[in-house]
Amino acid sequence: MIDLLDPTNVITRMFNGENYDQLYNYCKDLLKKDPSDMLALQNISLSLIYLKNYEETLVYCDKVLEIKPSDTYALKNKIFALESLKQYDKVLTLCEKLLSLDSKDIWALNSMGISLNELDRHKDAIQYYDTTLVIDPNDVTALMNKAISLSHLGNYQDAINYYDLAQRIDSNLREIPPAKSKLFEKLNLPDDAFLAAQGVLNKDLQKIKSDAKENKCSVFHQFSNDEFKNSNSK
Numbered sequence: 001m002i003d004l005l006d007p008t009n010v011i012t013r014m015f016n017g018e019n020y021d022q023l024y025n026y027c028k029d030l031l032k033k034d035p036s037d038m039l040a041l042q043n044i045s046l047s048l049i050y051l052k053n054y055e056e057t058l059v060y061c062d063k064v065l066e067i068k069p070s071d072t073y074a075l076k077n078k079i080f081a082l083e084s085l086k087q088y089d090k091v092l093t094l095c096e097k098l099l100s101l102d103s104k105d106i107w108a109l110n111s112m113g114i115s116l117n118e119l120d121r122h123k124d125a126i127q128y129y130d131t132t133l134v135i136d137p138n139d140v141t142a143l144m145n146k147a148i149s150l151s152h153l154g155n156y157q158d159a160i161n162y163y164d165l166a167q168r169i170d171s172n173l174r175e176i177p178p179a180k181s182k183l184f185e186k187l188n189l190p191d192d193a194f195l196a197a198q199g200v201l202n203k204d205l206q207k208i209k210s211d212a213k214e215n216k217c218s219v220f221h222q223f224s225n226d227e228f229k230n231s232n233s234k
Contacts, residue, residue: 122149
């Protein structure tokens with residue numbers, strides 16, 4: 001039989017119910033009884049993240065890390081809070097700590113890269129995304145952020161290719177089509193920019209442009225005609 005008053009079960013119910021204020025107050029009460037209660041310390045940090053009280057999140061993460069310096073859960077919560085506070089130099093230090101514990105921690109590698117991007121260190125950031133992609137070639141976070149880094153470095157075609165790889169894996173990422181379109185505009189390729197904005201993958205761009213040339217019509221008309229035919233065939 002489930003003990004409904006067991007702290008773990010109470011915390012789970014509050015979290016699943018998105019009752020973050022209640023979760024915060026419940027953990028506060030637990031900590032009055034035992035200031036070193038790890039369950040309470042971890043979950044009060046989590047509640048504070050959802051309540052967007054990042055400064056206080058840091059306080060409780062540090063209390064966990066005083067007890068257990070290598071606690072990855074507390075380190076990641078602290079990183080999230082620091083990212084939200086835009087303290088990216090501090091994020092780098094904590095990511096290095098995580099990577100010393102596990103050099104293949106994809107979350108830490110991507111967080112390192114993102115903070116380096118924010119610090120305008122795009123070449124350094126790419127190294128971390130590349131490491132992630134060796135571990136998991138389909139990691140969308142690394143693909144997307146490598147594209148952002150490459151774009152900042154002026155490598156527009158390479159950036160487009162990485163956006164396209166991410167788009168193939170997750171076609172629901174709405175930010176990719178406009179990002180690709182803007183990069184094609186920078187390359188002075190208006191037809192490609194139009195097609196990219198419609199969500200067309202790189203592998204399909206050339207066929208649509210070739211068909212438009214063969215049919216002696218604009219790329220816009222060719223795309224519209226293809227879409228009309230596809231909708232009628234469904």
